[in-house]
Every structure is written in C-alpha cells, then in structure tokens.
Amino acid sequence: MLCSVSPAVAQTTTRTLPPAAAQASAAAKNAFVGVRRGKYSVGRKDDPRNPLRTVELDSFRIAIYETTNRQYAAFVAATGYVTDAERHHDALVFEPGLEEFRWLSDSTACWRWPNGKSRGGIEKRMDHPVTTISFRDVEAYCKWAGVRLPTLEEWEVACRAGTKTHFFFGNDERRIGEYANIWHGRDHLTADHGDRFPYTSPVGSFKPNPWGLYDVYGNVFEFCSGRVSPTESPTLAHARGGSWWCSKNSCQSYNSTDIGQVNIRASFSNQGFRVVQPIRR
Amino acid sequence: MKPTLICLVLAVCIYSCASPDKKAAPAGDSTTATGDNPVSQKTDSAATAGSTSSDSSGEPRLQARVVQDTLKLFLEGEDLSIPPYGLEKIKALAKKGVRIDDPYGGDQSTDSLDAKVYDALTLREKFTYNVIHPESWAQNCNILPMQTDKAARIYGTLPEIYNEYDWSDHQMAFFRDNRDSVQAWIKEIIQRDGHIGENLRELIVETNATGLIPALAETAKKETKDHYDLTTLLLLMEKNKYPEYVNSSSCKKLADHSSYEHPPYLVYNKANEDLIVQRATNFYNGLAAK
Numbered sequence: 001m002l003c004s005v006s007p008a009v010a011q012t013t014t015r016t017l018p019p020a021a022a023q024a025s026a027a028a029k030n031a032f033v034g035v036r037r038g039k040y041s042v043g044r045k046d047d048p049r050n051p052l053r054t055v056e057l058d059s060f061r062i063a064i065y066e067t068t069n070r071q072y073a074a075f076v077a078a079t080g081y082v083t084d085a086e087r088h089h090d091a092l093v094f095e096p097g098l099e100e101f102r103w104l105s106d107s108t109a110c111w112r113w114p115n116g117k118s119r120g121g122i123e124k125r126m127d128h129p130v131t132t133i134s135f136r137d138v139e140a141y142c143k144w145a146g147v148r149l150p151t152l153e154e155w156e157v158a159c160r161a162g163t164k165t166h167f168f169f170g171n172d173e174r175r176i177g178e179y180a181n182i183w184h185g186r187d188h189l190t191a192d193h194g195d196r197f198p199y200t201s202p203v204g205s206f207k208p209n210p211w212g213l214y215d216v217y218g219n220v221f222e223f224c225s226g227r228v229s230p231t232e233s234p235t236l237a238h239a240r241g242g243s244w245w246c247s248k249n250s251c252q253s254y255n256s257t258d259i260g261q262v263n264i265r266a267s268f269s270n271q272g273f274r275v276v277q278p279i280r281r
Numbered sequence: 282m283k284p285t286l287i288c289l290v291l292a293v294c295i296y297s298c299a300s301p302d303k304k305a306a307p308a309g310d311s312t313t314a315t316g317d318n319p320v321s322q323k324t325d326s327a328a329t330a331g332s333t334s335s336d337s338s339g340e341p342r343l344q345a346r347v348v349q350d351t352l353k354l355f356l357e358g359e360d361l362s363i364p365p366y367g368l369e370k371i372k373a374l375a376k377k378g379v380r381i382d383d384p385y386g387g388d389q390s391t392d393s394l395d396a397k398v399y400d401a402l403t404l405r406e407k408f409t410y411n412v413i414h415p416e417s418w419a420q421n422c423n424i425l426p427m428q429t430d431k432a433a434r435i436y437g438t439l440p441e442i443y444n445e446y447d448w449s450d451h452q453m454a455f456f457r458d459n460r461d462s463v464q465a466w467i468k469e470i471i472q473r474d475g476h477i478g479e480n481l482r483e484l485i486v487e488t489n490a491t492g493l494i495p496a497l498a499e500t501a502k503k504e505t506k507d508h509y510d511l512t513t514l515l516l517l518m519e520k521n522k523y524p525e526y527v528n529s530s531s532c533k534k535l536a537d538h539s540s541y542e543h544p545p546y547l548v549y550n551k552a553n554e555d556l557i558v559q560r561a562t563n564f565y566n567g568l569a570a571k
Contacts, residue, residue, distance in 0.1 A: 260421030
C-alpha cells in the first residue's frame with residue numbers, strides 16, 4: 001500500500017497525553033507510537049537531497065517525545081559517560097545578537113549547561129530535550145538504553161503521519177506556532193519574544209502531529225541514522241525537523257522534507273534526538 | 282611509580298569512570314539495557330593519553346591529549362578561491378596540525394595549528410590559513426534551504442561553502458580585526474582570477490567589505506552559471522541598511538518566505554542585473570563621498 005494513513009498506526013503504546021500531562025510524565029515514561037510495515041511516500045519533487053520516492057519500511061515504534069535531560073542524566077549517572085563537548089570544550093552556543101547562522105564557541109557548554117555556564121544549567125529544565133550533545137553521544141545513549149535512532153525515512157514517515165503536504169498540518173506555515181517551538185524573530189540580533197521559549201521548551205508543550213508525536217518540528221533538530229548520499233563523508237550526521245533557533249527568514253527547516261547535516265562530533269545547543277524502540281519478535 | 286605504571290593506573294581509572302558498557306541501565310526505565318557493549322571504544326591506547334580532573338561543579342572532566350595530525354584544508358571545491366600567500370608553507374604546516382586525541386577513539390575534530398605556530402605566521406599567511414581551514418562546525422541547517430536553477434535566479438542568500446565546517450570565533454575575529462588588509466588581499470585575488478570564489482563572497486559579507494563593490498560589480502557581469510556576486514552586492518546593501526535597496530520591491534520580494542517550494546529569488550535578466558549593480562554603485566559612491 002502506498003501512503004496508507006490509517007493502517008500505518010499500528011498501536012499507540014501509551015495513550016497520547018494532553019500537553020500539561022505530557023510535560024509531567026515525559027521524563028518518567030517512554031511512550032512510543034507503533035508504525036506498521038508498509039510502503040510510504042517520502043521526499044519532495046526536485047529536492048536533490050530528498051527526492052520524491054516510495055520506500056518500504058519494516059514496522060517500528062518511535063518515541064512520542066524527544067529524549068529529555070532527565071533521561072540523559074540517568075544514562076550519565078549510570079555510566080559516567082563523558083560527552084564530546086565535555087571532553088573537547090568546543091560546543092557551540094547561541095545568544096541573541098549574533099548574525100544569521102553564527103554561533104559562539106563556549107568551552108563551558110555541555111549538556112548540563114546547554115548554552116554555557118553563564119546562561120544557566122538544566123536543573124529546572126529536566127523535561128526539556130537534552131542538547132549540546134554530538135551524534136556520537138547520542139549513539140552511546142542509544143546503545144546503553146537498548147534503543148536506536150530512527151532512519152531518515154522512518155523519521156519522515158512518523159513525522160508526516162500519513163500526510164503529503166509540506167507540514168503535517170497542511171501547507172499553511174502560519175500555523176507552525178501551534179505545533180512547534182521555533183524562532184519567531186525577523187533575525188537573531190534580538191531576543192525572540194514570539195513564544196514563551198527563547199531556547200528549548202519542555203517536551204510536549206505544543207500540539208502533537210496526527211499520530212501523537214510531539215515537537216516533530218522545532219525544539220531540537222533530531223538526529224537520524226542513514227545517509228543522504230552513499231558517497232558523503234563519514235564525518236557527517238543528519239538531523240531533521242528544525243529547532244528553536246530556526247526561523248522563517250533563516251533556514252525554515254521545520255518541515256517534513258528538509259534534511260540537515262552536521263559533523264558527528266559537533267555539539268550545538270539546538271541538537272537533540274528521539275529514539276526508536278526495537279520490535280522484538 | 283614508573284611512568285608506564287602511572288599510565289596504566291590512569292588508564293584503568295579513566296576506563297572505569299567513563300565506560301558506559303560496564304554499567305547497568307537505570308531501574309524503572311522502560312527501555313532495556315542490552316548486553317552489548319554500548320559504546321565502541323579503543324580505550325587501550327587512547328586512555329593512556331588522557332587524564333582526569335574536575336571542574337568547579339565537581340563533574341569529572343577528561344582532559345584529552347593534544348597530538349599532531351594533518352589538518353583538513355579546503356583547496357579544491359566547486360567554486361573556492363585559494364589565497365596564494367604562504368600557501369605552500371601552510372600546506373606543510375597543516376601536516377603538523379594539532380588535534381585532540383580522543384580517549385574514546387573514533388573520528389577526530391577539525392582542530393587547528395598549534396597556537397605558537399599560528400602566532401608566528403605573517404598576517405597574509407594567517408589569512409591563507411584561515412580561508413582554507415575553517416576550524417569550527419557548521420550547524421545542521423547551514424545547507425538549507427536548497428537553491429536550484431541558479432543560472433536563472435538571483436537568490437537573497439549565499440550557499441554554504443564548507444559542508445559541516447565553519448570559521449571559528451577567533452578566525453572571524455582575525456578577518457574583522459584586519460578588515461582593510463583582508464579587503465586588499467581579496468582584491469588581489471579577484472584581479473588574479475577574474476572571479477570571486479564562494480568562500481571569498483562569504484568573507485566579503487562577513488567583514489562588510491564595501492570597498493570591494495566595484496570589483497563585485499565587474500565580476501557580476503561575467504557570471505553565467507550562478508549570480509552570487511549579485512547576491513553579495515544585495516547582502517552588502519542590506520547589511521548597511523541602504524535605503525534605496527531596503528525600501529525597494531526587490532528587497533521585499535527576497536524577504537518573502539511564504540513559498541515552501543523554494544527560497545525567495547529574483548528572476549535573473551539584464552534589467553535586474555543592471556539595477557542591482559547600479560544601486561550598489563550608488564551606495565558605494567555615497568560611502569566614498571563621506
């Protein structure tokens with residue numbers, strides 16, 4: 001079947017929660033949505049990085065929330081894992097006043113202080129998505145937790161939730177604020193007061209997509225596995241969905257088709273992930 | 282203790298502190314820890330390279346060893362301008378670059394020349410090094426949105442140039458602190474090549490090198506496969522809030538991001554090219570008259 005909407009959702013393993021409840025429970029629970037095996041349409045016409053095509057996927061279960069600081073803290077507490085940013089002190093952070101696409105290197109920044117120590121820690125943000133981690137840090141978490149990243153195609157199928165439009169809510173970008181924590185300012189020279197969240201927001205703070213996944217667009221770029229091109233550098237990782245930094249006038253990455261790229265060792269305060277749980281047979 | 286024994290003890294300490302595969306998943310977590318090694322590691326040789334310390338929060342910090350490695354230089358690309366100043370010297374030095382030896386193994390960082398080596402370079406050599414070796418990372422969306430049909434369109438933004446890499450803070454500071462010299466060197470390269478590479482266009486905008494407007498206006502007329510010299514002129518006028526441009530319909534059109542099919546653009550034709558060049562020239566003449 002092609003682009004089968006209703007049959008694609010095999011089951012919602014945890015009932016979809018309203019945002020407030022979602023915030024309260026996100027850190028404690030891993031809630032997943034099942035997606036059935038099938039053929040799905042992904043990509044966009046004339047997009048060289050993500051051309052329109054049909055893919056055949058096995059069934060998978062994807063987290064409805066992005067992985068939180070609390071979840072990552074549990075991993076670090078259990079393992080003593082030290083992230084790339086903690087080892088190399090080369091994380092890139094943001095503060096209003098920077099020109100488009102410029103980030104600051106901050107030797108104090110890591111997942112505990114996502115935008116550097118001077119900009120505060122995560123103590124009161126344990127239900128926010130973990131950030132300032134690299135692709136390799138994410139891989140370490142996944143292996144420890146017995147989960148994996150979604151592939152580029154799985155992410156898009158779960159994001160689209162059976163839709164064929166540019167956004168899962170249609171083609172009207174003006175509605176993005178209902179579903180996503182993005183940057184609403186004209187540029188990044190002044191702070192964004194367009195919503196309540198200048199940086200990340202607690203997971204589940206915005207409306208979910210039709211299959212119950214929260215923050216598919218915005219909040220943090222979500223790392224995926226897989227390659228855009230078979231010949232691309234092995235130092236590249238890919239992430240999707242845009243982030244709190246992304247704006248209409250900059251990259252507009254908060255959509256169902258765009259695919260970002262970043263070095264596997266780079267740590268930015270707008271990078272995070274959501275996981276896929278293996279289906280045991 | 283003998284040095285080798287110290288290293289061995291250190292290696293064991295680091296391994297037991299930082300190796301996730303020796304620990305269990307948290308109780309109550311609905312995910313299940315596997316028996317697999319969670320992290321691919323090469324701790325044997327690498328761990329001996331590091332040492333542990335604590336920061337003010339008491340969190341363990343693993344100090345990685347600095348070792349030599351060949352730096353990645355951007356000498357070939359679709360459309361890059363390579364500065365000639367001390368190029369062979371920089372190529373040779375790049376073979377003795379500094380990288381952080383990752384105690385966990387795996388791929389390494391971009392990294393840089395040793396600070397003393399860098400400081401000993403002349404200004405021109407530093408310029409060459411900084412242009413061809415971006416030391417930092419580019420974020421996920423630097424490559425977006427996609428720009429297609431470049432020969433027929435004048436886009437409002439420049440394309441990304443270094444894939445996942447970008448200039449570091451100190452490299453940007455170098456370019457800005459030496460703006461006049463940077464401008465003069467770029468001018469020499471344009472005269473040499475009769476063309477401006479993507480990297481230098483980016484640098485012109487970043488350093489607000491308005492003195493290069495006449496050179497850009499000249500090269501823009503020769504462009505056929507894309508029109509990013511015109512884009513550069515537009516960005517310079519926008520950056521300096523030149524009224525004739527920022528109040529124009531062209532500027533408004535390039536600020537209209539309502540289409541999700543493509544980023545905003547102006548249709549390329551002779552009239553639009555002439556208009557952009559004329560406005561930029563007016564802007565430049567106004568600056569020169571001040």
